[in-house]
Amino acid sequence: MGQRRRGREVVLRVLYAAAVSGEPIEDILNDQLASDASGEDAEHDDFVRRLVRKIVVEQTELDRIIAERAVNWELDRIALIDKIILRIGLGELLHFPDIPGKVCINEAIELTKKYSSFDAKRFVNGILDSVYRERQPEKP
Numbered sequence: 001m002g003q004r005r006r007g008r009e010v011v012l013r014v015l016y017a018a019a020v021s022g023e024p025i026e027d028i029l030n031d032q033l034a035s036d037a038s039g040e041d042a043e044h045d046d047f048v049r050r051l052v053r054k055i056v057v058e059q060t061e062l063d064r065i066i067a068e069r070a071v072n073w074e075l076d077r078i079a080l081i082d083k084i085i086l087r088i089g090l091g092e093l094l095h096f097p098d099i100p101g102k103v104c105i106n107e108a109i110e111l112t113k114k115y116s117s118f119d120a121k122r123f124v125n126g127i128l129d130s131v132y133r134e135r136q137p138e139k140p
Contacts, residue, residue, distance in 0.1 A: 003041060004099075007048045008088060008107055010036050012115065014052050015084045025056060055091045062087045062094075069127045082120050085111045089128045093135070101132040 014032050018025045029052055033045050055062065066086050067075040075083070089108030092099050105128045112121040 003044045004047060005107060005110070006036070007044050007051070008111060009114075010048045011051050011055070011088055012081075012084055012111060014048075015055065015087070016081065019080060019084070025052065051088065051091055051096070054095045055087050058091065058095070059087065062090045065090055065131060066127060069130050070123075079116065079120065081116050082112070082124060085116065085120075085124055086127055089124065090131060093128065093131055101135070105129060105132060 010032050014025065014029050017023070017028045017032075021028070029049065033048060036044075063075055063083070066078070066083065070078060078086075085108050088111065089104050092104040092107070093101055096104070105125065108124055108128055109121050112124045116124075
């Protein structure tokens with residue numbers, strides 16, 4: 001498994017634990033990185049920290065984008081795990097220009113396959129793909 005893929009799983013665990021427990025996110029982040037098998041890889045840890053912090057800072061905006069595109073779904077009815085996966089995918093799409101958009105979408109779908117329901121992958125793909133297509137420059 002690639003470093004970034006494993007990093008995204010750490011991000012998912014951190015955000016989920018923070019949402020469920022209410023504990024300080026920095027404490028959870030430090031604990032997760034310390035217990036992660038790749039904890040001695042500075043690049044991995046940096047990616048995880050940057051992504052978690054960006055999602056926390058931008059959560060209101062990310063949730064607005066999700067709600068805008070989740071036709072016939074109220075934000076509070078979307079499963080917590082799916083919301084977090086969408087936040088991760090959107091956080092990468094919007095704030096990590098070094099990661100190709102299709103990679104962001106595919107990685108979010110992989111997280112959905114592993115941690116959510118079968119139907120959720122279509123939902124996650126639809127929302128992320130609409131944001132991705134909207135951000136693509138017009139072709140002449």
